[in-house]
Amino acid sequence: MSTIIITLKDNTTKEIPSHSTAMTLAESISRRLAKEAIAAKVNGKVVDLMSELPPRATVEILTAEDGADALEVLRHTAAHVMAEAVMELFPGTKFGIGPAIKDGFYYDFAVKEPFKPEDLPLIESKMRELAAKKTPLVRHVASRAEALAFFAERDEEFKVELINDLPEDVQISYYESGSFVDLCAGPHLVDTAPIKHFKLLSLAGAYWRGDEKRPMLQRIYGTIFFKQADLDAHMHRLEEAKKRDHRKLGKELDLFSVQDEGPGFPFYHPKGMTVRNILEDFWRKEHRKAGYQEIKTPLILNRSLWERSGHWQHYRENMYFTKIDEFDYAVKPMNCPGAMLVYRNAMHSYKELPIRLCELGLVHRHELSGALHGMARVRAFTQDDSHIFMMPEQIEAEVGRVIALVDKFYTVFGLKYRVELSTRPEKAMGDIAVWRVAEAALENVLKHREINYKLNPGDGAFYGPKIDFHIEDSIGRSWQCATIQLDFQMPEKFDLTYIGEDGQRHRPVVVHRVLYGAIERFMAMLIEHYAGAFPLWLAPVQVVVMPITDRARGFAEDVREQLEAADIRVELDGRSEKIGFKIREAQMQKVPYMLVLGDKEVESGEVSLRTREGGDQGSMPIADMLAKLNAQVKAFK
RNA sequence: GCCGAUGUAGCUCAGUGGUAGAGCAGCUGAUUCGUAAUCAGCAGGUCGUGGGUUCAAGUCCCACUAUCGGCUCCA
Numbered sequence: 001m002s003t004i005i006i007t008l009k010d011n012t013t014k015e016i017p018s019h020s021t022a023m024t025l026a027e028s029i030s031r032r033l034a035k036e037a038i039a040a041k042v043n044g045k046v047v048d049l050m051s052e053l054p055p056r057a058t059v060e061i062l063t064a065e066d067g068a069d070a071l072e073v074l075r076h077t078a079a080h081v082m083a084e085a086v087m088e089l090f091p092g093t094k095f096g097i098g099p100a101i102k103d104g105f106y107y108d109f110a111v112k113e114p115f116k117p118e119d120l121p122l123i124e125s126k127m128r129e130l131a132a133k134k135t136p137l138v139r140h141v142a143s144r145a146e147a148l149a150f151f152a153e154r155d156e157e158f159k160v161e162l163i164n165d166l167p168e169d170v171q172i173s174y175y176e177s178g179s180f181v182d183l184c185a186g187p188h189l190v191d192t193a194p195i196k197h198f199k200l201l202s203l204a205g206a207y208w209r210g211d212e213k214r215p216m217l218q219r220i221y222g223t224i225f226f227k228q229a230d231l232d233a234h235m236h237r238l239e240e241a242k243k244r245d246h247r248k249l250g251k252e253l254d255l256f257s258v259q260d261e262g263p264g265f266p267f268y269h270p271k272g273m274t275v276r277n278i279l280e281d282f283w284r285k286e287h288r289k290a291g292y293q294e295i296k297t298p299l300i301l302n303r304s305l306w307e308r309s310g311h312w313q314h315y316r317e318n319m320y321f322t323k324i325d326e327f328d329y330a331v332k333p334m335n336c337p338g339a340m341l342v343y344r345n346a347m348h349s350y351k352e353l354p355i356r357l358c359e360l361g362l363v364h365r366h367e368l369s370g371a372l373h374g375m376a377r378v379r380a381f382t383q384d385d386s387h388i389f390m391m392p393e394q395i396e397a398e399v400g401r402v403i404a405l406v407d408k409f410y411t412v413f414g415l416k417y418r419v420e421l422s423t424r425p426e427k428a429m430g431d432i433a434v435w436r437v438a439e440a441a442l443e444n445v446l447k448h449r450e451i452n453y454k455l456n457p458g459d460g461a462f463y464g465p466k467i468d469f470h471i472e473d474s475i476g477r478s479w480q481c482a483t484i485q486l487d488f489q490m491p492e493k494f495d496l497t498y499i500g501e502d503g504q505r506h507r508p509v510v511v512h513r514v515l516y517g518a519i520e521r522f523m524a525m526l527i528e529h530y531a532g533a534f535p536l537w538l539a540p541v542q543v544v545v546m547p548i549t550d551r552a553r554g555f556a557e558d559v560r561e562q563l564e565a566a567d568i569r570v571e572l573d574g575r576s577e578k579i580g581f582k583i584r585e586a587q588m589q590k591v592p593y594m595l596v597l598g599d600k601e602v603e604s605g606e607v608s609l610r611t612r613e614g615g616d617q618g619s620m621p622i623a624d625m626l627a628k629l630n631a632q633v634k635a636f637k
Numbered sequence: 638g639c640c641g642a643u644g645u646a647g648c649u650c651a652g653u654g655g656u657a658g659a660g661c662a663g664c665u666g667a668u669u670c671g672u673a674a675u676c677a678g679c680a681g682g683u684c685g686u687g688g689g690u691u692c693a694a695g696u697c698c699c700a701c702u703a704u705c706g707g708c709u710c711c712a
Contacts, residue, residue: 098712099712101710163712165711166712172712202639203707205639206708207640210711212639217706219640263704368638371638372704548670548671551669576668577674578669578671578674580673580675581674581675583672583673596671615672
């Protein structure tokens, strides 16, 4: 009998009969492992337990303890079971795709009538019924023609399209579980028994393949875990995340509002404005240090400018227009054309370069109504923009400087980010060869700095490729914040020049970049990041002074004045309420420090300090308290 | 923009065709209290907007509007 040699996770080897499956291997190791096995990882690739092992392979048997890989298999199978349930409950349904995703799974269906929320519990109980049968999932391999015929006969037009789009060399497979057969690469569970601890979460319309020109399917999202406790923990996390939602906190902490009179046009309230001003102050200080010069360009500019910049041709559907004295004008959706005009307004020498013009520029963009989202996606926002004019040979160094600045900013706020490189979109301006050069330049910087990034083909700006920095919100949605965009087009369009060493005119290169991105979105991310409990230096109200009785009122006024003189943002709560009530309110408003002043403090001249996180800290001299606060502010804490 | 859901007092929410409610917030008064809610009283609403059905609409129907979830994490 011929055998194969398998290397296990612990680097030991095992000899087993040829054509053995991963399941056989698991059984040969231990009965318990075979029982708990979910899938196998063969040479780094997750496969079915029933799949045949190759002659030589490194194999790891995955169990419920093996995290993301095992969960993905569970979730993918759960999606199939859900599809089977839908097939039984809603005959005539056609099937789109049903993958496992980060926190669960979904399946897209074409149904005659969209699902109603009441349908979810029905589907859920049908799933439980089906899963309890412990139906095996059987993998079949088919030729392209067979697969096409099979799904065409069932009128599964989406599956047919998927098969047609599969690469030539790929093995086409489908999985059978009970009466349901789905085109699927797998891997899957051996049977449906582990489909126990799940919940269907939401319904949504979703375009077939995300394309608005294609039919809209009905998507059901769900999640599943191996253990009930994990599911409970996940549901609890979702609840907790809701409490961090910047829209909820923005209301509760009275930071901003969005009103019917201006969808997507946020109103800053005094406290939100305080936070924003601090962000801007910090930004200005850092930019002066980094060699930037601040400018401000007009909100509304003539059509001819936008035609020259290409926005009139490439960005029109996102722009707002107006007429002045019968001439066409546009409200700026970007700050770049204005900055180009500032540069062009004078002659420049190579000795001046790079010229770093920065601008807190208010731009307006017509975002889809369905895409608006609190402060995170709005139609009017302030970009902390900059346009850096330089010689081509300065690109790498300058982009490196910008990346360092992004990192400095995000480190101050303790934000984690993910980097993406976006390349030429379909609707692009300019020569492809020039694009290639620009794309390569950005890629080089990332590689030299050893930054991990994801390639995002076709997602660049219409004038150039970009490096984006993404931040996740409280429920894991990713938002682009900082971005660095390389631009060879605008200098051309605006005929920008500098005089080189040789006395001749040369064409500069422009880098567009934002650090916060949009101040609105960045604030949204900060609110969620801190769950509304801003660190002292950002807190709209840093200290509330609370006299316990009217006898301490005078002292409280005095303390308030001293704090104000020391540039601390302070409020005095002189209402005739009990101290517990005042503390509760300040606590709910997430004020970092409270000063409780009663007879003892009046007597000693000290203040009793209470912190948002740590409670009562006892009493201390005012000077000590101020020193403590100032040190904390300086350290951005 | 598209699919679905939702819109009642400043906020959170009850109200299933028959006289618009609660808690909190607000205002007034009392209370002067030691680390997360003192008590009492008062006031507050074209039920998102417009139209329709009905003897009668917050409630049913239509349109609009705003908000919420989602619209490739690719078999």
